[in-house]
Amino acid sequence: MAAAAVEGIVGTDQNVFAGVDSHTDTLHVAVISDNGGHLADAEFTTTPAGYAAALAFIDAHGNVTAIGVEGTSSYGAGFTRAACSRGHRVIEVNRPDRAERRRIGKSDPIDAYAAARAALSGRASSAPKYDTVTGIRALHNAARSAVKARTAALNQIGSILISAPETIRSKYGPLNSMDRTHALARIRPTGDAVHIAVLTALKALARRVKELTTEHEALTKAIDTAVTADNPGLRATYGVGPDTAAQLLITAGGNPERMRTEASFAALCGAAPVPASSGRTNRHRLSRGGDRAANAALYRIALVRMAGDARTREYAARQTAAGRTKKEIIRLLKRAIAREIFRCLTTTVNVPEIADLRPLRQSKNITLSAAARHLGVWPSRISDVERGIRRLDDLTHAYRDWLQTA
CATH class of the missing domain: 1.10.287 (Helix Hairpins)
Incomplete structure (x- = not known):
């Protein structure tokens, strides 16, 4: 079928856009012109040979400006890798909303053409997630x-x-x-x-x-x-455990640089307030979009910090005194946490070395209680720092300086 689809197509210099509706065993490819006219569509298998035939089918219609793909990190991952290796610009496309589906119906060709139109119109503009996680x-x-x-x-x-x-x-x-x-x-x-x-x-x-x-x-x-x-910096962030860090990395994908700003990451996590103003009313409402698993991860981080982080507890107390409810405070915290997580995902965060702390303390015959008494903290806090359970940069630096001079 793939060979027959490519056969008889005459090369042209027109600019074209393509859309791909991906499934487990097949993918449907549609090609449109730069003014939105339908050119052709065909079905291919999800195999290396099928990917090559699909790309040849697209290239035969003209100069490919962009390819919109549904599910770049799931069913369309193989095609996305093949297209990127050929130098094509691939755009991640979300499925059409329900209103549009009700209006035009649903089938593989319809979805493929919708993906192509999304790439053409600019409605879809996100780079694909690289499957490095x-x-x-x-x-x-x-x-x-x-x-x-x-x-x-x-x-x-x-x-x-x-x-x-x-x-x-x-x-x-x-x-x-x-x-x-x-x-x-x-x-x-x-x-x-x-x-x-x-x-x-x-x-x-x-x-x-x-x-x-x-x-x-x-x-x-x-x-x-x-x-x-x-990402050692993300894992070392206060309140971020293994499960939470894994979820945030999965949400961001293997190429978090595709998120241009921390606001876009907050929107991806459903932590960005959505304008809901009308007439004399000027307000924002809670976002119910985005990745809800990532939103839940931010929620867990907020709860951990409200329970054990002094700065977060002081902030919550100030907001409570200002008349905000606990739900509102958690929403504010999730937005601030999303900003911090974005920095960890997109920049290199230096994490203090801790492997030398316990051997250094033991070499000088200093007990945990003595170190904690000198630094004014509980012994369990020193133990957490030595084992890397909790990231406390200021305490880590002060602890190391004291051990080196003790």
Whole structure:
């Protein structure tokens, strides 16, 4: 089909735009002229040969100005890499909104032509996401599915105990989640047929919970290693854990420079206020767009900082005194955090070296308590700094200076 699609096309010097609607096994390509006229469309396979044939089909119609692709980091990733390697300008295209879909319908050719028109009109202008965070995305998805499966198993245990025989319910019902799991994983089902069946099911679910917990912990360590190697400055930022850092890197993609300003990153995360003014009303409303997983990551960072960061707590207290609600304060914090995360993603952030702190302290026979007493902090704070659990640059520099002179 690919060869037949290219056959008979006469070369021309006109400027053209292309659109690609990508799927698992096929991609549909449409070509339009620079005034929006439909030229041709064809379907190709998602294989190296199919990508080459699709690009030859596009090139045969004229000088290619840009190619709009739906799903540059998912179904269209292979075609995007092939097109970029050929020197084409690829633009990431979001699917048409629902109103347009209702008006013109939906099919592969319709979506491909819509992608081409989006590239022509400038409605789509974002550079594609380079898939250099594939490993982090795979680990993150696996860890997230482990958590979901673990939660489902815990819920099943609770559901079974609701209707379980009274002896089983009274024994295991009052226990907290972890104690119950450990107890059920060790039981030996005995009694009549009903008791044996219920206890066998509970034991299987409890063992599943323990296995998934161990699996999640291993995946979290692997994620931590991967995100620290990819962006140590982001991982070292206060309140950013392995899961949060992974999500922000996935949202930004492997080429965060495609986001021109920190405002564009805030909009991508759904943390940029949207104007909602009309007549005498002048206000902004909460953005409900963007990547909601990234928005949730910013929310978690805000909660961590409100709980443990002195500057954030002082800021929250000032805003509370000014009459703002907790929801409004968190929205303000998410916008400020998005600005800080953008700097970590687009610039090199120097992270203080910590590997030498503990050996240096131990070589001088200084205890954690003595170091903490001198610096006026809790010993756990010094331990966190030595192990890299918490980034406190000022304390790290002061600690190193004191150790070197002690």
